[in-house]
Amino acid sequence: xxxxxxxxxxxxxxxxxxxxxxxxxxxxxxxxxxxxxxxxxxxxxxxxxxxxxxxxxxxxxxxxxxxxxxxxxxxxxxxxxxxxxxxxxxxxxxxxxxxxxxxxxxxxxxxxxxxxxxxxxxxxxxxxxxxxxxxxxxxxxxxxxxxxxxxxxxxxxxxxxxxxxxxxxxxxxxxxxxxxxxxxxxxxxxxxxxxxxxxxxxxxxxxxxxxxxxxxxxxxxxxxxxxxxxxxxxxxxxxxxxxxxxxxxxxxxxxxxxxxxxxxxxxxxxxxxxxxxxxxxxxxxxxxxxxxxxxxxxxxxxxxxxxxxxxxxxxxxxxxxxxxxxxxxxxxxxxxxxxxxxxxxxxxxxxxxxxxxxxxxxxxxxxxxxxxxxxxxxxxxxxxxxx
Amino acid sequence: xxxxxxxxxxxxxxxxxxxxxxxxxxxxxxxxxxxxxxxxxxxxxxxxxxxxxxxxxxxxxxxxxxxxxxxxxxxxxxxxxxxxxxxxxxxxxxxxxxxxxxxxxxxxxxxxxxxxxxxxxxxxxxxxxxxxxxxxxxxxxxxxxxxxxxxxxxxxxxxxxxxxxxxxxxxxxxxxxxxxxxxxxxxxxxxxxxxxxxxxxxxxxxxxxxxxxxxxxxxxxxxxxxxxxxxxxxxxxxxxxxxxxxxxxxxxxxxxxxxxxxxxxxxxxxxxxxxxxxxxxxxxxxxxxxxxxxxxxxxxxxxxxxxxxxxxxxxxxxxxxxxxxxxxxxxxxxxxxxxxxxxxxxxxxxxxxxxxxxxxxxxxxxxxxxxxxxxxxxxxxxxxxxx
Numbered sequence: 001x002x003x004x005x006x007x008x009x010x011x012x013x014x015x016x017x018x019x020x021x022x023x024x025x026x027x028x029x030x031x032x033x034x035x036x037x038x039x040x041x042x043x044x045x046x047x048x049x050x051x052x053x054x055x056x057x058x059x060x061x062x063x064x065x066x067x068x069x070x071x072x073x074x075x076x077x078x079x080x081x082x083x084x085x086x087x088x089x090x091x092x093x094x095x096x097x098x099x100x101x102x103x104x105x106x107x108x109x110x111x112x113x114x115x116x117x118x119x120x121x122x123x124x125x126x127x128x129x130x131x132x133x134x135x136x137x138x139x140x141x142x143x144x145x146x147x148x149x150x151x152x153x154x155x156x157x158x159x160x161x162x163x164x165x166x167x168x169x170x171x172x173x174x175x176x177x178x179x180x181x182x183x184x185x186x187x188x189x190x191x192x193x194x195x196x197x198x199x200x201x202x203x204x205x206x207x208x209x210x211x212x213x214x215x216x217x218x219x220x221x222x223x224x225x226x227x228x229x230x231x232x233x234x235x236x237x238x239x240x241x242x243x244x245x246x247x248x249x250x251x252x253x254x255x256x257x258x259x260x261x262x263x264x265x266x267x268x269x270x271x272x273x274x275x276x277x278x279x280x281x282x283x284x285x286x287x288x289x290x291x292x293x294x295x296x297x298x299x300x301x302x303x304x305x306x307x308x309x310x311x312x313x314x315x316x317x318x319x320x321x322x323x324x325x326x327x328x329x330x331x332x333x334x335x336x337x338x339x340x341x342x343x344x345x346x347x348x349x350x351x352x353x354x355x356x357x358x359x360x361x362x363x364x365x366x367x368x369x370x371x372x373x374x375x376x377x378x379x380x381x382x383x384x385x386x387x
Numbered sequence: 388x389x390x391x392x393x394x395x396x397x398x399x400x401x402x403x404x405x406x407x408x409x410x411x412x413x414x415x416x417x418x419x420x421x422x423x424x425x426x427x428x429x430x431x432x433x434x435x436x437x438x439x440x441x442x443x444x445x446x447x448x449x450x451x452x453x454x455x456x457x458x459x460x461x462x463x464x465x466x467x468x469x470x471x472x473x474x475x476x477x478x479x480x481x482x483x484x485x486x487x488x489x490x491x492x493x494x495x496x497x498x499x500x501x502x503x504x505x506x507x508x509x510x511x512x513x514x515x516x517x518x519x520x521x522x523x524x525x526x527x528x529x530x531x532x533x534x535x536x537x538x539x540x541x542x543x544x545x546x547x548x549x550x551x552x553x554x555x556x557x558x559x560x561x562x563x564x565x566x567x568x569x570x571x572x573x574x575x576x577x578x579x580x581x582x583x584x585x586x587x588x589x590x591x592x593x594x595x596x597x598x599x600x601x602x603x604x605x606x607x608x609x610x611x612x613x614x615x616x617x618x619x620x621x622x623x624x625x626x627x628x629x630x631x632x633x634x635x636x637x638x639x640x641x642x643x644x645x646x647x648x649x650x651x652x653x654x655x656x657x658x659x660x661x662x663x664x665x666x667x668x669x670x671x672x673x674x675x676x677x678x679x680x681x682x683x684x685x686x687x688x689x690x691x692x693x694x695x696x697x698x699x700x701x702x703x704x705x706x707x708x709x710x711x712x713x714x715x716x717x718x719x720x721x722x723x724x725x726x727x728x729x730x731x732x733x734x735x736x737x738x739x740x741x742x743x744x745x746x747x748x749x750x751x752x753x754x755x756x757x758x759x760x761x762x763x764x765x766x767x768x769x770x771x772x773x774x
Contacts, residue, residue: 150630162669208613224613224621226595234611236623243537243640244662245678253630275631282549285768291632381672
């Protein structure tokens, strides 16, 4: 197949980074041919080093109808992901959406339906799935090395953001513009990996969110969620943008031991026999099963956004299986929506959630908002230090 | 002052260990002169290496009225701690109670009142307060090094117990005999240190307990508690006897950084400025306050039970301040009672809890119990591997 012509919609912080990767020829088999953004500031400057001609559009319909592209990368604000993806699929384009898949599962389910009907290649920018440490963790869990899971625990509080970050644009960290805070902007990666590596979706969520606790924003900047799984396992997910230095520690306890990912290491505390078996047969007082502490070797590079984009292009060109199929974006979002709903209702919620109820409650948040952003200074950030 | 004559009530696993320490002259200024236990098996054998004569009693009143003692160490099953302590104070004795202080705060408040009125030295066996790592943690937090606390998180799941442990006696892990499971038997140390090191008691507790999840018992063997503090900080406490290998990791996040106690190390991630100050003044996108990672040197030995007993004797003999005043036993128990109450009511509870309501609910658990212990084999365990 010939080179894939790619367009990018939404040239904010992340979009600029994607344009640079494509424009500098970092994605084999792909070429940047069009961009679209209602704000045209600095676009020419951004594109000056790009090989070949790039069409610049202001209007999304003109972009979708008139540009010469096979595939579109959508990096607009989150609310627009499903709507634009549905339009792109209707035009026969392949789609890669930035995370999160959207703001509410109702629209993401529609996007997934459109993707399926189109038969096009649909990916999502869960670039952390390219991280070999999480790939290895998933492989070990899925192969049964850890045995049945008992408990999961992710403390992911190293998403520190200052007030100036929130002040960098009008839409950010508002119910209307972004649809949420840390759960929608920073933590989607871990919400995805939490279920992707373990293969477990919670069946019940009881969550506690703090809104504007550490920043002058109306959405959440700290959450603690307690979950229960179908098999009886329990879990905790803690995230925050208000702590420095944060923690990124994912612990999974199972019948065959415990795995901990922290500081770029995967440590497997491996029992030499099943704990359930030991429990049933041991006759002493304070004994425990024998345990080996293993520093699991991690091979490969963290290819991040480039890895996901290359994989998406390879999937279009050669049928390579997707690392992050777009349809799976609904899973992390479902957990995220459940966390909000539990916090708003002040009660546990079962999954799958009532998508209509969530949508209705979100509209109430938007309509009842009287929050005014102060000190907004529209700024373009270098995103090389985040993901 | 002359040597303190000590009696020990309750010669189970822990009582035997205390008798051995006292009997072998390990506590300076103290001598073992009497023991009391309704079960007399092996008591003579236990006492054969003890210097001097030790009176052996079967009946608690005979022991309290007739024995030649100045001070009593109470290591009976938990329910009896307050009742026996009140009797001992009435006899003018100094008292050291094993943890937990009791099973419900209503009786512990009565014990504290009796202690205060007696003017005698009242200690509690929170031997982990002798651990220099927690002493140092407390010192750093109380001196303001960490700044205002934002979040606490203790994963204390390395209390593994097998079914054979629970089968070792009739009273263990029953509502009637012990009054609970991991919260009353294993985790009281951490429930104490959680509030002692931080100086913060939760104001609200929302907890999730699993009863007989990993063992054939009627009480809880896994809990997750979410708490909120007066200053807005949040916290998580997770404990279990069903995981191998468990985790013992205590993380405290504050305005000036983060402290983590794990694997016998205290790591202080110390910011060079206040996070709140940084947040208010920084103007960039993804910046964070500068952070130094410091391995805090820990001096001193873990003196454990011996340390608490020596400190109690020194307090009686020389007025040395107590490391673990008995009156403080109610704090950890209050959190423990709140965790049960929240789990039973399936709703958050405020602290201080309704002590009468807790007592009533506990009586319901006892009265409604139809649990029959199977395979009980009364065994004496060597407790040198636990605390």
